[in-house]
Amino acid sequence: MNTTPHAIVMLRRNFKHIARNPTTVFNAVLMPVIIMLMFVYMFGDAFDVGVDYIDYATPGLVLLAVCYGLGSTATAVNSDMTTGIINRFKVMDVSRSAVLTGHVVASLLTNVIAVAVLLGVAFLLGFGPSASALDWLGVAGMVVLLGFSTGWLTIALGLAAKSPETAGLASVPLVMLPFFSSAIVPADTMGPGLAQFAQYQPFTPIIETMRGLLAGTPSAGDAILAVGWCVAIALAGYLWAAATFTKRA
Amino acid sequence: MTTSAIAVTGLRKTFKDRTVLDGVDLDVGSGTVFSLLGPNGAGKTTTVNLLTTLLRADGGTARVAGHDLETEAKAVRAAIGVTGQFAAVDELLTGQENLQLMVDLHGASAGDGRRRVTELLERFELTEFAQKPASTYSGGMRRKLDLAMTLVGDPRIVFLDEPTTGLDPRSRRTMWSIIRELVADGVTIFLTTQYLEEADQLADRIAVLDQGRIVAQGTPDELKRQLPGTHIRLRFAGTAELDAAAQVLADATRDDDGLTLRVPGDGGTASLRALLDRLDEYSLTADELSVHTPDLDDVFLALTGHTTEATK
Numbered sequence: 001m002n003t004t005p006h007a008i009v010m011l012r013r014n015f016k017h018i019a020r021n022p023t024t025v026f027n028a029v030l031m032p033v034i035i036m037l038m039f040v041y042m043f044g045d046a047f048d049v050g051v052d053y054i055d056y057a058t059p060g061l062v063l064l065a066v067c068y069g070l071g072s073t074a075t076a077v078n079s080d081m082t083t084g085i086i087n088r089f090k091v092m093d094v095s096r097s098a099v100l101t102g103h104v105v106a107s108l109l110t111n112v113i114a115v116a117v118l119l120g121v122a123f124l125l126g127f128g129p130s131a132s133a134l135d136w137l138g139v140a141g142m143v144v145l146l147g148f149s150t151g152w153l154t155i156a157l158g159l160a161a162k163s164p165e166t167a168g169l170a171s172v173p174l175v176m177l178p179f180f181s182s183a184i185v186p187a188d189t190m191g192p193g194l195a196q197f198a199q200y201q202p203f204t205p206i207i208e209t210m211r212g213l214l215a216g217t218p219s220a221g222d223a224i225l226a227v228g229w230c231v232a233i234a235l236a237g238y239l240w241a242a243a244t245f246t247k248r249a
Numbered sequence: 250m251t252t253s254a255i256a257v258t259g260l261r262k263t264f265k266d267r268t269v270l271d272g273v274d275l276d277v278g279s280g281t282v283f284s285l286l287g288p289n290g291a292g293k294t295t296t297v298n299l300l301t302t303l304l305r306a307d308g309g310t311a312r313v314a315g316h317d318l319e320t321e322a323k324a325v326r327a328a329i330g331v332t333g334q335f336a337a338v339d340e341l342l343t344g345q346e347n348l349q350l351m352v353d354l355h356g357a358s359a360g361d362g363r364r365r366v367t368e369l370l371e372r373f374e375l376t377e378f379a380q381k382p383a384s385t386y387s388g389g390m391r392r393k394l395d396l397a398m399t400l401v402g403d404p405r406i407v408f409l410d411e412p413t414t415g416l417d418p419r420s421r422r423t424m425w426s427i428i429r430e431l432v433a434d435g436v437t438i439f440l441t442t443q444y445l446e447e448a449d450q451l452a453d454r455i456a457v458l459d460q461g462r463i464v465a466q467g468t469p470d471e472l473k474r475q476l477p478g479t480h481i482r483l484r485f486a487g488t489a490e491l492d493a494a495a496q497v498l499a500d501a502t503r504d505d506d507g508l509t510l511r512v513p514g515d516g517g518t519a520s521l522r523a524l525l526d527r528l529d530e531y532s533l534t535a536d537e538l539s540v541h542t543p544d545l546d547d548v549f550l551a552l553t554g555h556t557t558e559a560t561k
Binding site for chain 1: 302327330335351384419
């Protein structure tokens with residue numbers, strides 16, 4: 001007997017979905033690159049951030065790349081619920097955790113690929129980080145933690161939505177939120193109110209952590225805050241997802 | 250009598266304040282086809298969802314494949330296969346990948362799995378389209394793929410929830426012959442349908458479900474026997490002809506509005522000839538003659554007081 005764990009079977013399935021859907025690939029991998037080109041070439045010279053703009057923007061764009069991959073996760077999770085295939089899985093004793101883990105890991109892998117592509121382009125554009133191997137490991141850890149936590153939150157959004165269309169819409173705030181952080185420009189250059197929001201929203205410490213690591217000057221305060229936010233988001237997302245799944249399917 | 254594949258007593262289900270199933274009793278013999286017949290909203294899908302562990306009952310007991318639904322859900326799931334009303338196929342995967350997904354989830358060895366996939370593709374005439382995504386399949390092909398996926402685990406009891414709703418007549422016939430093949434292999438079929446002809450064609454036993462209650466249960470013939478038998482219907486040109494004919498054919502029932510007479514008879518050529526001879530003898534002619542065999546539509550009307558059409 002071949003006993004491939006159900007979660008792995010589900011992961012393979014979800015990954016095939018992502019790879020086969022041109023819109024998903026475009027949104028998750030190409031869109032962040034396009035935004036990077038836009039900001040670096042079109043607007044970059046207009047922003048005075050004190051350092052080379054590509055060096056400033058890359059950490060924020062890494063976060064953006066993670067967020068852009070989430071829309072399709074929400075849609076995919078919702079499709080599973082609304083097309084009836086979930087009932088097939090349930091009757092086959094495929095566990096809730098296998099179905100959801102498949103989605104979260106597929107989402108995470110997409111994020112990792114998107115971030116890798118984005119960093120590749122960043123280097124072509126003259127990105128010059130001074131991070132040590134250990135700092136890079138920290139960046140990788142941050143990306144994985146971010147992808148994991150926002151992934152769970154997105155899955156909960158996808159489960160709670162009525163249709164795949166509204167599920168896609170529900171993830172829009174996650175896509176917009178990076179713009180209201182220190183991703184593109186420093187928070188203190190923003191107008192009153194917005195500046196405070198950007199300062200204290202969860203994405204800012206995450207970006208600042210990656211920025212610090214990539215510059216070779218990691219900041220422990222930001223890192224603790226970033227990890228705290230990620231754990232909180234992951235936990236909230238997971239609990240919400242688990243509760244919604246039980247109620248819905 | 251064979252052993253029970255499904256035995257249900259007093260099954261109840263309420264959604265909010267709406268009672269969907271109100272004490273349903275069923276008994277399905279192993280290796281037989283059982284059809285749950287009823288209009289939309291009668292509670293057919295709810296019954297299937299309860300019996301396949303997708304929903305929990307509010308009352309009653311049920312054993313499926315010898316296992317208690319409530320306490321041995323896992324054992325029930327291992328014995329059953331379900332093809333729901335909406336084809337539960339993965340649209341983005343090809344036909345072959347859909348089947349392979351089922352094989353992987355069931356945990357067959359790689360070689361056995363491949364063989365099973367090829368065999369099912371052939372059996373359901375999907376080999377030609379095996380490499381095409383399921384999203385490009387027609388409704389009939391989707392249903393076939395769905396059923397093929399259900400059969401990957403070799404279920405002994407297969408639940409088919411309105412398997413032919415929305416299919417064209419040809420696809421419907423194909424589905425019927427597939428169901429018959431399954432029965433020949435000893436599989437128990439629990440079929441829901443709103444097509445009376447379908448239940449008549451396939452089922453060994455039929456239960457008529459109406460507003461959450463079983464209003465009749467029996468073989469198709471038993472149900473038909475609850476109705477007036479076969480009769481010959483004669484339609485006349487006018488009241489004068491109808492009056493004359495009614496005097497000659499004393500055992501007929503007349504319907505003045507339709508200008509028709511219903512003459513009991515078996516529809517065989519001998520009784521038909523006798524009737525025609527008798528009409529000839531009195532120089533009577535009917536505008537139209539039809540032999541009427543009661544179908545399950547009549548059964549439904551007789552049992553529930555409303556037709557199936559009205560609620561569609």
